[in-house]
Amino acid sequence: MRTLSNAEFLELWEHGCRMHPLDRALAAIRASFGPHETAESSAADWPLGRRNRVLAQVRMLYFGPSLEGWMVCPQCGEKLEFQLDCREIAEAPSPESPQSVSVGAGTYRVPTSRDLALLAGEADAERAVLQLLEHCTLQKDGNNAAKSLTADAVDEIAARLAEADPMAEITLGFECPVCRHASQEGLDLAAFLWSEIESRARRLLSEVHALAAAYGWAEATILAMSDVRRAGYLRMVHGMAKA
Numbered sequence: 001m002r003t004l005s006n007a008e009f010l011e012l013w014e015h016g017c018r019m020h021p022l023d024r025a026l027a028a029i030r031a032s033f034g035p036h037e038t039a040e041s042s043a044a045d046w047p048l049g050r051r052n053r054v055l056a057q058v059r060m061l062y063f064g065p066s067l068e069g070w071m072v073c074p075q076c077g078e079k080l081e082f083q084l085d086c087r088e089i090a091e092a093p094s095p096e097s098p099q100s101v102s103v104g105a106g107t108y109r110v111p112t113s114r115d116l117a118l119l120a121g122e123a124d125a126e127r128a129v130l131q132l133l134e135h136c137t138l139q140k141d142g143n144n145a146a147k148s149l150t151a152d153a154v155d156e157i158a159a160r161l162a163e164a165d166p167m168a169e170i171t172l173g174f175e176c177p178v179c180r181h182a183s184q185e186g187l188d189l190a191a192f193l194w195s196e197i198e199s200r201a202r203r204l205l206s207e208v209h210a211l212a213a214a215y216g217w218a219e220a221t222i223l224a225m226s227d228v229r230r231a232g233y234l235r236m237v238h239g240m241a242k243a
């Protein structure tokens with residue numbers, strides 16, 4: 001893995017703006033690996049647990065291991081802050097192969113980003129789960145088509161797939177200090193990382209704007225400066241603005 005220059009970081013953001021959220025996460029992974037490191041397989045076909053472990057590594061590379069965010073208590077609306085060490089995700093052991101489970105007559109593989117992308121237009125959660133299982137069915141015959149599964153069978157398959165790929169979903173436990181409601185909330189690491197990339201990109205643009213307006217320097221020149229030097233000039237520009 002490699003760190004991105006400021007210019008590469010802005011390029012990643014610029015291209016990602018036009019992408020689906022799932023593809024943005026994959027673009028961040030691709031940008032952070034050299035061409036040889038990702039040649040083995042497309043990240044779109046990785047099990048979601050592997051994608052999340054690598055996303056956590058990318059997050060550490062760009063922003064460090066300590067992740068801070070907040071969620072809303074589903075019962076009373078209180079803002080609940082959380083802290084997460086990305087090393088817990090990045091360094092979680094890979095599950096033993098095979099990454100598939102057999103339930104009843106069917107065998108199902110763990111989902112990938114490509115499977116999720118196929119469901120992007122499905123607003124109904126139940127139908128989305130059935131479609132996902134349909135994509136992930138390895139052995140098909142007339143009787144074990146996903147749409148003929150009972151609700152209990154769907155729950156069992158989902159639970160077994162979650163065991164087979166434990167990092168596919170990152171869940172955080174909360175207890176609300178106001179209403180004492182205890183809940184488990186999922187963290188969408190891909191969306192979280194992209195929101196951080198977006199805010200750093202916007203900050204870089206505003207810094208380029210301030211320095212270009214003050215000194216007439218080109219964007220490439222400003223982006224090539226070290227963060228320390230850029231911050232030094234910015235302090236002077238803001239000092240001048242106040243004077």
Ligand SMILES: [Zn+2]
Nearest residue numbers: 073076176179
């Ligand atoms: Zn609450």
